[in-house]
Amino acid sequence: MTSSMIVASDLSKSFRTNSGQINQAVDCISFSVSAGEVYGLLGPNGAGKTTTLRMIMGLLSPDSGFATVDGARTDNQSGQKNQSEMVLSKLGMISTNDGVYPWLSVREMLSYFADLYGVPQSLAKTRMAELAELLDIQNVLNQRCSTLSTGQKQRVTFARGLMHDPPVMLLDEPTRGLDVVGSRTVFKFIDLLRQRGKAILLSTHRLDEAERVCDRFGLLHQGTLRYEGTFTELCQLTGRQHLVEMFIDLIDQGGAA
Amino acid sequence: MMELIRSGRLWRMCVKELRETLRDRRTIFTLVMMPLLVYPVLSLALQRLILNSVSNDRTERILVGVPSEMDFKVLGQAVSESKRRVESDSYRSFRYSVNESPATNPKLPLTSKTSSASEWDATVIEDSLQEALESGQIDMAISVSRRINSDSNAVSGSNFLFSVTYRENDSRSEFALSELRKLIQTINEHEASELRIAKGMSRGAPFEVIASAIAGTNSIASGLSSVIPLVLVLMTITGAVYPAIDLTAGERERGTMEALIATPVPRFALLFSKYIAVLTVAILTAIANLTAMFVTLRFSGLAEVLLGDQGFSLVSVIAVFPLLVVFASFFSAILLALCSVAKSFKEAQAYLIPVIILAMGPGILSLLPSVQLTGTMAALPLINMILMARECLSGTLELIPGIIAICTTLCYAVIAMAIAAQLFGRHAVPQNSEVSWRSWLRSPTQLNRLPTLEHLTIYLAFFFPVYFVAIHVLAGLSGIELQQRVWVNAFATVLLFGLLPLLFSLWRKLSIKRTFPLGGFTKWWISIPGLLLISFSMWTVAHEILVLSEFFGIVSLDFDKLANLEKIKTEFMTIPPLTIWIAMAIMIAMAEEWFFRGFVLQGMLSRSKDSRGVWVSILISSILFGLFHTVAPNLLAIERFLPTTALGVLIGWIAWRTGSLVPGMMVHAIHNGLLFTMPRYEDLLHQWGLGIENQKHLPVSWVIGGFLCVAIGLLIVQTTSKTPR
Numbered sequence: 001m002t003s004s005m006i007v008a009s010d011l012s013k014s015f016r017t018n019s020g021q022i023n024q025a026v027d028c029i030s031f032s033v034s035a036g037e038v039y040g041l042l043g044p045n046g047a048g049k050t051t052t053l054r055m056i057m058g059l060l061s062p063d064s065g066f067a068t069v070d071g072a073r074t075d076n077q078s079g080q081k082n083q084s085e086m087v088l089s090k091l092g093m094i095s096t097n098d099g100v101y102p103w104l105s106v107r108e109m110l111s112y113f114a115d116l117y118g119v120p121q122s123l124a125k126t127r128m129a130e131l132a133e134l135l136d137i138q139n140v141l142n143q144r145c146s147t148l149s150t151g152q153k154q155r156v157t158f159a160r161g162l163m164h165d166p167p168v169m170l171l172d173e174p175t176r177g178l179d180v181v182g183s184r185t186v187f188k189f190i191d192l193l194r195q196r197g198k199a200i201l202l203s204t205h206r207l208d209e210a211e212r213v214c215d216r217f218g219l220l221h222q223g224t225l226r227y228e229g230t231f232t233e234l235c236q237l238t239g240r241q242h243l244v245e246m247f248i249d250l251i252d253q254g255g256a257a
Numbered sequence: 258m259m260e261l262i263r264s265g266r267l268w269r270m271c272v273k274e275l276r277e278t279l280r281d282r283r284t285i286f287t288l289v290m291m292p293l294l295v296y297p298v299l300s301l302a303l304q305r306l307i308l309n310s311v312s313n314d315r316t317e318r319i320l321v322g323v324p325s326e327m328d329f330k331v332l333g334q335a336v337s338e339s340k341r342r343v344e345s346d347s348y349r350s351f352r353y354s355v356n357e358s359p360a361t362n363p364k365l366p367l368t369s370k371t372s373s374a375s376e377w378d379a380t381v382i383e384d385s386l387q388e389a390l391e392s393g394q395i396d397m398a399i400s401v402s403r404r405i406n407s408d409s410n411a412v413s414g415s416n417f418l419f420s421v422t423y424r425e426n427d428s429r430s431e432f433a434l435s436e437l438r439k440l441i442q443t444i445n446e447h448e449a450s451e452l453r454i455a456k457g458m459s460r461g462a463p464f465e466v467i468a469s470a471i472a473g474t475n476s477i478a479s480g481l482s483s484v485i486p487l488v489l490v491l492m493t494i495t496g497a498v499y500p501a502i503d504l505t506a507g508e509r510e511r512g513t514m515e516a517l518i519a520t521p522v523p524r525f526a527l528l529f530s531k532y533i534a535v536l537t538v539a540i541l542t543a544i545a546n547l548t549a550m551f552v553t554l555r556f557s558g559l560a561e562v563l564l565g566d567q568g569f570s571l572v573s574v575i576a577v578f579p580l581l582v583v584f585a586s587f588f589s590a591i592l593l594a595l596c597s598v599a600k601s602f603k604e605a606q607a608y609l610i611p612v613i614i615l616a617m618g619p620g621i622l623s624l625l626p627s628v629q630l631t632g633t634m635a636a637l638p639l640i641n642m643i644l645m646a647r648e649c650l651s652g653t654l655e656l657i658p659g660i661i662a663i664c665t666t667l668c669y670a671v672i673a674m675a676i677a678a679q680l681f682g683r684h685a686v687p688q689n690s691e692v693s694w695r696s697w698l699r700s701p702t703q704l705n706r707l708p709t710l711e712h713l714t715i716y717l718a719f720f721f722p723v724y725f726v727a728i729h730v731l732a733g734l735s736g737i738e739l740q741q742r743v744w745v746n747a748f749a750t751v752l753l754f755g756l757l758p759l760l761f762s763l764w765r766k767l768s769i770k771r772t773f774p775l776g777g778f779t780k781w782w783i784s785i786p787g788l789l790l791i792s793f794s795m796w797t798v799a800h801e802i803l804v805l806s807e808f809f810g811i812v813s814l815d816f817d818k819l820a821n822l823e824k825i826k827t828e829f830m831t832i833p834p835l836t837i838w839i840a841m842a843i844m845i846a847m848a849e850e851w852f853f854r855g856f857v858l859q860g861m862l863s864r865s866k867d868s869r870g871v872w873v874s875i876l877i878s879s880i881l882f883g884l885f886h887t888v889a890p891n892l893l894a895i896e897r898f899l900p901t902t903a904l905g906v907l908i909g910w911i912a913w914r915t916g917s918l919v920p921g922m923m924v925h926a927i928h929n930g931l932l933f934t935m936p937r938y939e940d941l942l943h944q945w946g947l948g949i950e951n952q953k954h955l956p957v958s959w960v961i962g963g964f965l966c967v968a969i970g971l972l973i974v975q976t977t978s979k980t981p982r
Contacts, residue, residue, distance in 0.1 A: 057519055085521035093519045099512030103280040104273070112273045115266055116520040160516065 003071075004032035005168050005199030006039075010065030011055050013048075025051045027223040028065065033199045033216075035167065038190060040210045041203040042243065043220030044251060049203035050095075052220070053170050056201070057093060058084055069168055089117055092166035096176040098157045102146035106137060106156050109145060110163055117164035124163065131159040135189065151182040158189065169193060171202045175209070187213050207243040217243070221250050261526050270526065274534035278500040287496050288542050292549035299488065300557045318378040319433045322386050322395035329381050331401040331417055335464060336377045339440045342447040390422055391471065396433035397423040418465050425470035434468055441466050485554075486646030487620045489546055489577070490639070493585050494592075494616065496542020497535050498609060501592035504531040505681070506605035528681040532593055532674065539585035547574055547581070576649045580663075584642040587666045590673035597680040623647070630654075632729040635661040636722045638669050661725060671718035675711070706768045708860035716761055716856075717881075720753075727753055728888060739828050740836060747840035754852035762856065771863075773855040774917050780978070781915040787973025788911070788920050790966050792927035795907065796935075797955060797963025799900040799928075804954055806899040834934060842930035843922075850922045853882045853905065854912040862913060862981075871913060879905025904928070907967075914978040 013026045026048040033039040041049050054060040056067040058074035067074045074087050101109050107128070114124035132138045135155040140148060148156065154174070161169065171190070175183040187209045193200055194215075204210050210217070217234055219227040227237055227246070238246045261267040278284050323329050379399075382389050386398045404416045421437060424430035441464045448463055508514045517527060551574050595612060599605035619640035622628060630644040641662035648654040708716070731749055734742055762772050770776075829837075861874035883902030887894050908921040915921075935942065954960065 059515070059519065085523075088519060088521035091519065093516065095512075095515065097512045098516050101277055101513060102511070103277045108273070108276070112269075113516070113520065115269055116517075116522050118264075118266070118521070157516075 003034065005035050005070055006033040006056060006201055007068045008032070008052065008056060008065070009067065011052060011062045011067060012064045013051055013055060013060060013062050024223050026055070026062075029218075029220070029223075029225050030065075031218050031225065031228060033168075033201050035199045036194055036197045037216065038194050038200040038202055038214045040214030040217045041201060041220060042205070042207065042210060042217055042247070043203075044205070044247070047220040048223040049220055050172055053093075053095075053172050053201065053203060056170060057091060058087060089164060090166050090168055092161040092164070092169045093172070094157055094161040094169070094174055095172035096174065097172075098160075100145035100148065100153050100156055103144065105142050105144055106148070106159075107141045109156070110159055113160050114163040119164050127163060127165065128159070131162055134192070135159055136185075150177055151179070151185075154178060154182065154186070158186070167198055169198050169200045171200060171204075173204055174202070175204060175206050183209060207247060211243050219246065219250060221253075226250055226253075261522070266522075267526060267530060270522075270530035271533040274504055274530050275537055278503060278534050278538055281499075281503065283499055284503075284538060287499055288538065288545055291492065291495060292542075292545045295488070295492065296546075296549045296553040300553045303484070304557065318376040319397075319436055320395045321377060321379040321433070322382045322389050322398045323379055324381070324383060324386055324398075324400050326381060328399060328401040329379055332377070332379050332399060332419075335417075335440065335444060339443045342443060387422070387471075390424065390430075393424075393429075396430050397421050397437070399437070416463055416465075418467060421466055421468045423468060423470055438466055484624065485550065485650060486577070486643045487623065489543065489550065489581060489646065490584055490643055491617070491620065492546040493539050493543045493581055494588050494613060496546075497539035497585060497589050497592055498613070500535045500538045501589065501596050502599075502602055502605040502609070504534060505593060505596040506599040506602055509599075510601045524681055525678045528593065528597075528674075528678055532589060532677075535589040535593060536586055539589050540582055543578065543581035543585060547578060573650050573652070577646050580642055580646050580649060583663050583666050584639075587638065587642075587670040587673070590670045590677060594673045594677035594680060597677050619643075630658045630662065632658075632733075633726050634658075636665045636725045636729075638666060642666060665722045665725060668718040668721050671714060675715045675718070707771055707863045708762070708765075708767055708856055710860075712761075712765060712767070713857060713860065716758065720757065723757070724753055724885070725888060740832050743832060743836060743840045747844040750845050751848045754848035758852050758856040772859050773851055774859065775919055777915065777917040778919070781917055781920055784915060784920065784974045784977040787970040787977060788924055789927075790970030790973065791907065791911070792924045793931065794963045794966035794970065795904065795924065795928050796931055797960060798907075798967055799904055799932075800955060801960060801963075802900040802903050803896060806896055829933065830937060834937075837933045838926075838930050841933050842926045846925035846929055847922045849882070850908070850912070850918050850925055853878055853885075854909055854921050855918050857881055858909055858912060875906055875909035875913060879903075879909055881905075907971075910971075911974060913981060914974055916981055920974075 008029055008031050011026055011029045012024075014022050014024045016022055029048070029052055031039065041052065043049055051060065055062045056069065056074060058067075061075050069087050070090055072087050074084070100106075101112075104112070110128050110131075111121070111124055114127070115121075119127070128141075132141055135158055137152060137155050137159060140152055140156075145153070145156065154177075158174070174190075175186050178186065183206060190200060190202065190213050194213075202210070202214060211231065214231075216230050217228065218225050219234070227234055227250075229237065231243075234243075234246060235241060238249065240246045240249065261270075321332065323332060380395065382395070382398075386395075389395045390398045398421070400420045402418045402420065404418055419437070419441065421434060423434045444464055508517065518524060551571075591612070592609065595608045596605045599608055616639055619637065620643055623640050623643040628634065628640075628644065630641065630648055634644060635641050635658040645654065645659055645662045648659075727749060731742075731746055734745060737745075759769070759773070761767075762769055858874060858878040861877060862871060865871045865874050879902045882905035883898045886897045886901040904925075908924055911924060912918060912921045955963070
């Protein structure tokens with residue numbers, strides 16, 4: 001296996017709720033993702049998937065533990081200003097919550113983000129053309145984002161996350177709100193990204209699709225990583241044949257615990 | 258950040274933000290529609306208001322004060338004469354019809370020439386005529402003097418000069434004056450035509466009016482003239498509100514914020530591009546409002562009523578515009594800081610509404626004509642800009658308060674931006690409930706060893722207004738004894754320059770030992786002879802630079818100062834020398850060194866890599882030292898700048914060489930003490946051929962001696978101290 005592009009090492013994070021209680025969102029999570037690998041971070045709502053992704057991004061600082069992207073710490077403990085910028089430029093983040101700028105055209109929005117990542121304008125143009133073709137958004141490039149359909153918006157978001165061609169992709173529920181055809185397009189695209197040698201961390205609850213596309217899995221529940229491994233390893237560990245069954249077991253256990 | 262500017266990315270980021278905002282219909286609405294609607298409606302309302310007040314005035318009597326019976330008689334004759342002539346003239350009488358209501362001609366209520374319905378009521382007030390006019394008991398004061406006609410062709414006859422005093426910008430008083438002028442004109446015209454008809458001769462006008470104005474205090478129109486700046490300022494705020502919310506809280510609500518802060522661009526750059534967009538929209542709104550207001554006031558004829566004879570000139574519009582830009586830069590920052598905390602549009606609106614209502618408070622206060630742009634008022638945010646705009650429009654703006662108002666407002670803008678930079682993007686990640694307003698106030702966890710440039714900027718932005726207000730408060734203590742004032746001043750200086758930077762450093766977890774280095778006595782004690790030499794001869798340098806800068810025309814704008822100088826000097830003689838040395842020399846020197854050579858200089862020194870960097874740091878801290886000394890109550894003591902800056906460089910160098918603040922404190926204290934005790938020994942100094950009070954150069958031998966001593970002192974310090982790393 002090649003060197004790990006993403007490493008999470010004993011990541012923990014707790015939040016104080018409004019009522020003053022402490023909610024342990026993520027508890028000592030460790031895993032790693034290599035180049036050309038899709039790692040599925042699976043778990044029910046509130047399991048701590050998004051928090052984990054945000055800590056890897058460096059958007060949230062972990063209470064303990066750390067994450068590295070291509071060998072560099074993302075929590076900027078070293079105090080070097082440029083380091084966090086270097087890490088961020090290697091990351092592409094796509095989330096369900098991501099929106100678009102309603103008053104900008106797709107082209108304007110994509111070139112804006114390319115500019116933010118410091119992509120030269122000529123390169124940004126060729127990359128935009130390529131991504132537009134791959135994601136089938138050529139026709140809407142000159143449209144205002146407010147006129148796009150949900151599926152189109154999602155694909156534009158994908159394009160936005162890839163304008164700087166990052167080696168590491170973090171995908172947070174990329175198919176939420178999409179229909180079957182839309183999800184299929186997304187997972188096909190993830191497959192393509194893997195072929196291009198990107199390290200992909202995917203959080204999703206579409207277990208059937210995840211089963212097909214992910215190389216390895218981490219099953220997350222109530223902030224802890226319950227099971228980790230390839231699909232066959234998981235089957236051996238849990239004695240189940242499908243992710244869905246493993247999942248239901250997990251939730252039942254969690255409820256009992 | 259520099260890289261972003263150089264590559265033009267920052268510019269493109271600003272363009273994107275602006276494009277996004279300007280394409281939004283809601284922005285365009287506040288930008289275009291509001292001014293188009295507000296001003297016509299406002300002008301109608303104002304017109305109604307003024308009309309009422311003026312027509313009320315008209316039904317009343319014109320109250321005139323005269324100094325003697327003689328004046329009373331002449332005035333009475335003139336009034337009855339004018340009435341008689343008007344009544345006898347059938348052709349003109351309809352124009353002067355008593356019954357004609359002014360409301361039938363609502364457009365020009367004050368310039369109407371059709372009324373002589375006023376009743377004249379004159380009172381003889383022998384000695385307090387001026388006070389009666391000022392207090393509003395009378396509308397104008399008239400004194401009549403008789404003149405001898407020198408024209409040989411003229412027919413003999415009485416010839417009177419009416420010297421009128423009235424209140425400027427006071428509608429009642431100005432109305433009274435115009436009525437008197439009309440009355441006199443009527444008589445003069447009739448007289449002239451009668452003479453022509455009867456004898457074919459001419460004579461000079463029998464009556465003449467000379468008017469002189471005193472400042473009016475009680476006037477509806479001048480009060481209303483403050484409405485204009487208030488409306489302009491509030492409208493500028495309105496323009497900035499929507500983009501500020503949309504580009505921060507709106508971005509979060511749309512879900513683009515997280516992607517934005519995940520880019521490898523410093524958050525401040527993102528915020529800055531948004532700030533530029535908000536500021537641009539605010540400025541566009543200001544332009545739209547100014548234009549709409551200008552057009553409305555011009556064509557409704559309200560301008561003359563509100564702003565006096567000169568009306569609403571294009572020049573005054575152009576003068577007000579930069580003020581609105583300064584104001585917009587301040588309020589845009591405030592709005593961004595507030596909106597950066599909000600998670601949604603609704604939340605942002607909830608934060609902004611109270612702020613805008615709060616902003617109305619000082620705005621309405623500034624409507625009072627008695628509130629003037631002086632002293633503390635010039636440092637109060639918002640109110641200073643409204644007052645300045647008002648004085649700008651009425652042409653009474655003074656330079657110094659204007660500069661203060663602009664400087665303090667820009668300071669507030671910097672503070673607001675600093676806060677916004679701390680808050681912006683932190684909330685991009687939801688459920689992270691640990692971040693709030695409190696997080697900004699919380700001390701940093703990382704230890705920042707020495708003040709950074711950001712620390713300095715933020716601190717100065719906060720400190721300058723505080724310092725300015727403090728100076729004015731201290732100047733207001735004129736009631737108490739001089740000696741007590743000296744002590745109050747000393748403690749205030751210690752508080753301002755000593756305690757405040759210390760508290761700030763503790764809060765920001767700066768290293769107190771390194772920011773304010775006081776130790777190292779073992780290292781610098783051998784430099785003491787050199788330091789003493791400098792201390793006792795430095796005044797010659799300071800004095801020569803002062804004389805030179807006055808020679809080059811760098812003089813403060815206060816002309817009373819020279820007259821006061823002698824008085825102050827004799828007053829100072831009454832203060833015991835011990836008080837002078839402790840309160841005016843030691844305490845002040847310690848506090849100022851603590852701040853300028855400690856807080857300001859140390860951080861910069863630690864970051865300077867070579868000797869050039871060291872000199873730049875010393876120079877910057879000295880310029881700051883000089884600038885602070887030019888701020889005095891209601892004036893800029895510009896002549897103090899160069900000598901103080903030069904002393905700053907000297908002491909800054911000493912602080913750098915010795916690595917301690919104490920030697921500088923010593924030199925500074927001895928220097929101050931010498932300056933303040935010198936006048937006591939004036940006779941002795943005169944014997945030595947010195948006359949410092951004359952603002953002249955010292956004798957050449959003294960100059961050479963003084964400069965030589967300083968140079969030798971510096972050399973001693975140089976050789977006895979190690980070169981800092």
